Amino acid sequence: MNAVAARKPDAPGIVIDVEGLTKSFGGRTVVKNVTMQVRRGLIYGFLGPNGSGKTTTIRMLTGLLTPDSGHGTCLGYDILTQSTEIKRHVGYMTQRFSLYTDLSIRENLEFVARVHGMPDPRGATQDAIARLGLENRASQLAGELSGGWKQRLALGACILPSPKLLLLDEPTAGVDPQARREFWDEIHHLAHEGVTVLVSTHYMDEAERCHEIAYIAYGELLTRGTVEEVVAQSGLTTYTVTGGDLTALADELQKKPGVDQVAPFGVELHVSGRDRKRLDAAIAPYRAKNTKAWRQSEPTLEDVFIELMSRSRDNFG
Amino acid sequence: MTGSLSRIAAVFIKEVTQLRRDRLTFAMMVLIPVMQLLLFGYAINTDPRKLPTAVVDLDGSQFSRSFLSAMQETGYFEMDRQPRSEKELDDLFLAGKVQFGVQIPPNFGRDIMRGENPALLVIADATDPSASGNAIAALQQLPARVFTRDLQGAGHIRDGAKPPFELRLHRRYNPTGETSFNIVPGLMGTILTLTMLLFTGLSVTREVERGTMETLLSLPIRPVEIMLGKIAPYVVVGAIQMTIILSAGFLLFGVPLAGSLPLLLVLTTLFICANLAVGYTFSTIATSQLQAMQMSFFFFLPSMLLSGFMFPFRGMPEWAQWIGEVLPLTHFLRIIRGIMLKGAGFGDLATEIAAVAAFTLVAMTIAVMRFRQTLD
Ligand SMILES: Nc1ncnc2c1ncn2[C@@H]1O[C@H](COP(=O)(O)OP(=O)(O)O)[C@@H](O)[C@H]1O
Ligand SMILES: [Mg+2]
Numbered sequence: 001m002n003a004v005a006a007r008k009p010d011a012p013g014i015v016i017d018v019e020g021l022t023k024s025f026g027g028r029t030v031v032k033n034v035t036m037q038v039r040r041g042l043i044y045g046f047l048g049p050n051g052s053g054k055t056t057t058i059r060m061l062t063g064l065l066t067p068d069s070g071h072g073t074c075l076g077y078d079i080l081t082q083s084t085e086i087k088r089h090v091g092y093m094t095q096r097f098s099l100y101t102d103l104s105i106r107e108n109l110e111f112v113a114r115v116h117g118m119p120d121p122r123g124a125t126q127d128a129i130a131r132l133g134l135e136n137r138a139s140q141l142a143g144e145l146s147g148g149w150k151q152r153l154a155l156g157a158c159i160l161p162s163p164k165l166l167l168l169d170e171p172t173a174g175v176d177p178q179a180r181r182e183f184w185d186e187i188h189h190l191a192h193e194g195v196t197v198l199v200s201t202h203y204m205d206e207a208e209r210c211h212e213i214a215y216i217a218y219g220e221l222l223t224r225g226t227v228e229e230v231v232a233q234s235g236l237t238t239y240t241v242t243g244g245d246l247t248a249l250a251d252e253l254q255k256k257p258g259v260d261q262v263a264p265f266g267v268e269l270h271v272s273g274r275d276r277k278r279l280d281a282a283i284a285p286y287r288a289k290n291t292k293a294w295r296q297s298e299p300t301l302e303d304v305f306i307e308l309m310s311r312s313r314d315n316f317g
Numbered sequence: 318m319t320g321s322l323s324r325i326a327a328v329f330i331k332e333v334t335q336l337r338r339d340r341l342t343f344a345m346m347v348l349i350p351v352m353q354l355l356l357f358g359y360a361i362n363t364d365p366r367k368l369p370t371a372v373v374d375l376d377g378s379q380f381s382r383s384f385l386s387a388m389q390e391t392g393y394f395e396m397d398r399q400p401r402s403e404k405e406l407d408d409l410f411l412a413g414k415v416q417f418g419v420q421i422p423p424n425f426g427r428d429i430m431r432g433e434n435p436a437l438l439v440i441a442d443a444t445d446p447s448a449s450g451n452a453i454a455a456l457q458q459l460p461a462r463v464f465t466r467d468l469q470g471a472g473h474i475r476d477g478a479k480p481p482f483e484l485r486l487h488r489r490y491n492p493t494g495e496t497s498f499n500i501v502p503g504l505m506g507t508i509l510t511l512t513m514l515l516f517t518g519l520s521v522t523r524e525v526e527r528g529t530m531e532t533l534l535s536l537p538i539r540p541v542e543i544m545l546g547k548i549a550p551y552v553v554v555g556a557i558q559m560t561i562i563l564s565a566g567f568l569l570f571g572v573p574l575a576g577s578l579p580l581l582l583v584l585t586t587l588f589i590c591a592n593l594a595v596g597y598t599f600s601t602i603a604t605s606q607l608q609a610m611q612m613s614f615f616f617f618l619p620s621m622l623l624s625g626f627m628f629p630f631r632g633m634p635e636w637a638q639w640i641g642e643v644l645p646l647t648h649f650l651r652i653i654r655g656i657m658l659k660g661a662g663f664g665d666l667a668t669e670i671a672a673v674a675a676f677t678l679v680a681m682t683i684a685v686m687r688f689r690q691t692l693d
Contacts, residue, residue: 059692062535063691064531064534064535064691064692065691065692065693066691066693083690084537084539087535087536087537088537092535094528094531094532094535096528096531097528098528098529098530098531098532099529099532100331100335100527100529101527102335102338102339103331103334103335103338107331107334110330111327111328111330111331112536114323114324114326114327114330115324115327115328115536115537115538116536116537117319117320117323117324141338157532
């Protein structure tokens, strides 16, 4: 009940600070030694393919799962012992819609407001409905809403008690582009108001909308930092090839030593390698033919992630 | 504390709203008690007539004949057998061929004329008391009025209102002769056990199966608050069922109420809480709704069989009695029968009340401890 007394002094401006989080299910380790720090007011992207351990990590941050090992704090509250406090101050949006489908939007929000002991649950609900533009649907059952509206309702329920930290688990999965855009706008507004947002996603393009990102694959946090930092850290050299039939070229290059990754992007082909010298040597004969345009380019985040993933698969496969 | 109340209220309001939407459950709440009551109630209340009756008339006088025809006129007795000896009569009873036996002693008529108040023996097979209850009631009316005509003009030998003969009733096999009134209050107990178990038995597993548990667990609310918020609406539902059953008991079946109605209502509410707590406990232990259902039935069956509802409690073997003592229905049956039929008060029932209360507390404690606060 004494909300403030139990708080540990945390590093200034660090909202999530966890170290060595590990979790296994039935003998299979799905999150390995994850260490993560998130600064106040940031939009922190938590990227990774399906099944990489994003949801499991987020659940450990909220206290919904107990880590096998590791420790840390969320908003300064210990994730192992103070989950009640965390629940009071953190808004968690689950990956799967988990509000009550047989309650209306208004009833769901009022329920959340009451559980949080808000002084005026009806008033607070009305404000949230207005903020999210749900006025016309307030009496509709949550189960009858489309994906985009459900997601909006879920976000509304999360931000209703004005949390300082939002943990959003794949909030935009299965939502149309228009709704996705609006959702991100809303997240930026919240960040602007000082809310820290950790948002998981498997859409690469959403990484660009985050201040910082972390990438997880096979339960391991492979890289973190700003997008620029992540790209720079990768040590990847990438050439962009255009012109003519690229499919045959791609097939050939794939087998060459020194070429770690070949990925078609529309009319372009991205050819990347970890070792610049070996890559240059591998592609030299093709460049000499002069049938296509070659130019060195920045690797995209996707190049980086695919590279990180294949490297980690090599280590663990 | 106020925070806690507001959280309990939050769950309460949510549950009521969901309940209102769930037409099937809602219908079940009203229909189950009505249906069961009518089915069971009328099954017991079938007022069987023309019960097979054996007559051993050792008198053969005008009096014995008019007694027998008066018996016939009640409609309850079919006097189609005339065994020649007591042995033959006993055999008929053992074989279940007759429900009643009438023995009219020699010189019955003469003794009446002399005002000697002779005794007439009626033997009843009381294995199934509800089957013979009404017949016996009708029979017991007879002594006072059956010979009024035969004895006209012989008033001088009659003193006051004393009947001219004594009707000795001998209940075989079930000497206490439990009546159907015993069963209607019992029905209230079993119906409430069944419906309350079913309602809360699903409440936690439903959240798990629909995936809403993750939201619930991520909210700042304690297991005990969730439990109280989820149980509370069904206490109201239980109270409604109780009203339906009691009204039907009074209006349709004419069950008496010897004791205090408020006491009965309060204690029935306690019993409702006990069953809701068991159901909720199952629901925290079960991993699926199906499993919760199975557990509920596993609890319901012994409640039916070993509580004294189906079979007289004292007739059960000792081990069965011990199991019975653990079940809240056993104690509730003693409470409700005590209040309705014997006019028992709070003091008389203190042990039973304590047993139901203790059971409720233990069940709730287990439920709160078993409630999984994480998704591990
Ligand atoms: N409760 C659980 N029991 C067993 N395995 C689980 C459980 N939760 C997650 N997993 C497994 O752990 C892995 C990581 O899952 P998850 O954290 O949901 O990944 P993501 O959210 O990145 O898609 C998956 O292979 C998944 O099957
Ligand atoms: Mg996930």
